[in-house]
Amino acid sequence: MIYLDHNATTPVAAEVINEMCAVLERAWANPSSTHGPGQAARRVLADARARVAQALGCHPAEPVFTSGATEANHIALLGALDPRRGEAAKGRPRLVLSAVEHPSSLALAERLRAAGHAVDLIPVDGEGRLDMNAARALIGPDVALVSVMGANNETGVCMPLEELAELAHARGALLHVDATQLVGKSSLRFADSGADLWSVSAHKFNGPKGVGALLVRKGLDWPGLQAGRQERGRRGGTENLPGIVGFAAAAERMHRCLAADLAGMAALRQRLESGVLHIAAAHRAVRLYGAAGPRLPNTTLVRFGQLLAERVLHALERADIIAASGAACSAGGNQPSHVLLAMGESPQHALCGVRFSLGRDTTADEIDAALDALRQHVLPLLQAQSSEAERLAAVH
Secondary structure, eight states: OEEBBBBOOOOHHHHHHHHHHHHHHOOOOTTTOHHHHHHHHHHHHHHHHHHHHHHHTTTTTTTEEEEEHHHHHHHHHHHHHHHGGGGTTTTEEEEEETTOHHHHHHHHHHHHHHHHOEEEEOBBBTTBBOOOOHHHHOTTTTTEEEEEESSSSTBBOOOHHHHHHHHHHHHHOOEEETTTTTTTBBOOOOHHHSSSSSEEGGGGTTOOOOEEEEEEOOOOOOOOOOOSSGGTTTSOOOOOOOHHHHHHHHHHHHHHHHHHHHHHHHHHHHHHHHHHHHTTTTTTEEEEETTSBBBOOEEEEEEEOOOOHHHHHHHHHTEEEESSSSSSSTTOOOOOOOHHTTTTTOTTGGGEEHHHHHOOOOOHHHHHHHHIIIIIHHHHHHHHHHHHHHHHHHHH
């Protein structure tokens, strides 16, 4: 099997598994307990926190460990409106998100809107780039928080975070970045991003599922959703120590190899995209999305004419090539991509986007095998579609 769906999740690295198993065997006590085993577990937790901070470019006091980026996003969005923030939130009842956010953020935004909160969405252009003129119009003195993905999970298009941070802070608002897709695919670090809050999920860079963090800028008073004294009172509940140690091991591994990984993925994505365009040269309807904007080095979103993504994906899977259609958290591929709709695509075309997302271990041979599968199994479908379109045009 050739796995090209790394934006959905990544395989857990062997060294991560080894560290997690060691914690399960030797540091199983509750880190909040005051006895010896508990304090030993607490030291393991503190060490893992420092390792995560070093890898992500933040202070050890800034990570709030969560079950993943979805929970982190919710703590960020709901916290911005929480009356416990006192004067910091007074007179700021509004949230501003981009129209291409992850479903975890957009679903919460809809729930907040239904409850009477003001939530506005910044549009994007046909390449998936944020409309900064619209952003300047929407981000006013009544905005508590601006929340955007660092990079879109479907197109790979990166957001102008520095410009957004400057704009938000000038209007007195805070900036939250869903950095789920940035970590491991970008050299940007929290301290340099201009953001006040960052959401991260370990399983996106060869760590375990079920653990992540919200990075909260030091000095920023932020309320938690779960009552309790853990995580400086921001996230109650006994810490998932094996998961957190796995997170730390994966983050260290990612940071150690990042420069080489970024260069390797960029070269392989270019190989993939050049091959796709060559194979489908006679079919002008083949489109690469987001190619004109700054993108992650590992992500390609392509439409093969009018072919439904599910049809293309099934053809590829028969050849043991695994790709995807948009977010794994969306409705199983039977709904148009909200990202492509926001980019101005028709509902029909928004069902046709096929995403290839490469990982640090993807090889040139795997890319070539994927191209061969496209040539053998997808190109005939595209040719048949073109022939049918020509026949119908001749009839009419």
